[in-house]
Amino acid sequence: MKPLVSIGKAPDYGVSSLKQIIYDCVNNIGGFGAIVGRSDKVLLKPNLLRSANPQQAAVTHPAFVEAVASLIIDHGAKVSLGDSPPLGNLNKVLSKSGYDDFMRNMDIKPCPFTKRRSLDCSDGRVYRRLDLAEEVFEFDKVINLPKVKTHCQMGLTLAVKNLFGVVVGTDKASWHLRAGKNIDDFATVLVQIFEQIRPAISIVDGILGMEGNGPNSGKPRFIGLVAAGRDPVALNTVIATLLDFPIEALRTSIIGEQMGLGITDLSRIEVIGDELNEFPLTDFERPKSMSMAWNLSYCNPVRRFLENHIITKPAIDTFVCQNCGVCMSHCPPGAIYVKNGATKIDRRKCISCFCCHELCGNNAVKIVEPYLGRLLSSASR
Ligand code: SF4
Ligand code: SF4
Numbered sequence: 303m304k305p306l307v308s309i310g311k312a313p314d315y316g317v318s319s320l321k322q323i324i325y326d327c328v329n330n331i332g333g334f335g336a337i338v339g340r341s342d343k344v345l346l347k348p349n350l351l352r353s354a355n356p357q358q359a360a361v362t363h364p365a366f367v368e369a370v371a372s373l374i375i376d377h378g379a380k381v382s383l384g385d386s387p388p389l390g391n392l393n394k395v396l397s398k399s400g401y402d403d404f405m406r407n408m409d410i411k412p413c414p415f416t417k418r419r420s421l422d423c424s425d426g427r428v429y430r431r432l433d434l435a436e437e438v439f440e441f442d443k444v445i446n447l448p449k450v451k452t453h454c455q456m457g458l459t460l461a462v463k464n465l466f467g468v469v470v471g472t473d474k475a476s477w478h479l480r481a482g483k484n485i486d487d488f489a490t491v492l493v494q495i496f497e498q499i500r501p502a503i504s505i506v507d508g509i510l511g512m513e514g515n516g517p518n519s520g521k522p523r524f525i526g527l528v529a530a531g532r533d534p535v536a537l538n539t540v541i542a543t544l545l546d547f548p549i550e551a552l553r554t555s556i557i558g559e560q561m562g563l564g565i566t567d568l569s570r571i572e573v574i575g576d577e578l579n580e581f582p583l584t585d586f587e588r589p590k591s592m593s594m595a596w597n598l599s600y601c602n603p604v605r606r607f608l609e610n611h612i613i614t615k616p617a618i619d620t621f622v623c624q625n626c627g628v629c630m631s632h633c634p635p636g637a638i639y640v641k642n643g644a645t646k647i648d649r650r651k652c653i654s655c656f657c658c659h660e661l662c663g664n665n666a667v668k669i670v671e672p673y674l675g676r677l678l679s680s681a682s683r
Contacts, residue, residue, distance in 0.1 A: 305533035306331040307540045309575040312509045312528050315365035327530045330574045337502040340378035342442035349449040350385040353398030359512040359522040361399045362449045366507040368404040384413030385467045415470050428490050435468045446501035450508035452516035454591040454656035459517050461504035461534035462496050462554040478655040479634040489553035493561050505530045513587040519665045535564025536571045546582040590614050590669040611674040616659050620644050622666040629658035
């Protein structure tokens with residue numbers, strides 16, 4: 303049987319209309335009744351990258367999460383909400399991102415991820431052990447609520463990447479460090495994490511998405527979509543296609559398919575729901591880092607050439623930088639340093655994970671694209 307991906311169009315974040323749209327979307331693929339038991343303990347996992355006004359599109363919109371929570375509570379299940387934001391504690395991020403009111407009104411408890419459970423993945427997987435948030439395993443079901451956003455390192459952050467949040471706090475940096483510059487290695491980590499959590503369903507907030515250099519400081523872009531599916535690779539493939547985004551560049555999908563997580567072949571995916579005549583969005587802005595080579599396992603001179611002339615890099619704008627130290631304390635290989643009062647990046651150590659770009663609250667980390675890289679990326683569209 304083909305995996306089902308359900309798409310609904312949503313004009314805004316009005317909770318009552320959104321609730322109906324999400325209900326219809328999930329109903330197309332079997333309904334909540336098929337995935338959540340009436341007395342289940344359900345964990346919602348939105349994207350809570352940082353404290354952000356929802357209009358910046360950096361987090362899953364609180365109205366979207368409220369609508370999903372309300373549907374699950376109507377169904378009879380008990381709902382909690384968890385994440386491990388890379389910056390700031392969960393309660394603070396929830397409060398500053400507009401989640402407080404509906405969570406209080408609906409008696410939804412926040413579930414910060416603080417403890418670790420060590421999981422044995424030695425059954426033929428690349429990474430033989432994963433330490434993930436213990437709290438996640440205390441629930442009967444996980445519902446994955448990603449946001450449609452570009453991502454400087456991974457292309458797009460959708461259903462698979464969203465579960466990187468179940469890696470507790472600063473453990474995230476150690477995974478970036480282990481994968482180094484090899485995007486496929488990092489995609490493999492993300493796929494393995496998804497395999498361990500296996501959310502019951504992913505429901506994607508693609509109403510106000512983010513284009514350009516996401517996932518933190520890209521440009522909000524109205525897309526007007528809700529998408530749901532149980533095969534995360536098929537779901538991501540359909541969304542990427544609607545955004546005119548090359549599937550080859552979505553390494554979590556390519557690696558996910560190789561590892562048996564799902565399907566990227568559109569002819570083998572059944573898409574149901576609203577008509578999508580205005581898609582694909584051919585002007586959806588990709589991250590500049592799309593011109594980068596996906597794997598840098600070349601010999602040194604070739605690699606040096608690529609790094610100097612093609613691959614995008616982070617660069618700190620010293621006029622904007624506040625020297626707050628956040629990027630320095632989160633840079634996985636310790637490539638950021640202060641010299642003469644200015645924060646700088648040591649290119650030889652940088653692994654292009656773009657964590658500094660993702661975490662800078664002052665938008666001081668720019669994505670620099672060399673001339674040849676610019677030429678190649680414009681030729682590829
Ligand atoms: S996080 Fe941003 S503002 Fe803070 S030191 Fe780094 S570049 Fe500068
Ligand atoms: S400088 Fe930025 S992109 Fe480079 S390794 Fe550090 S955090 Fe990652």
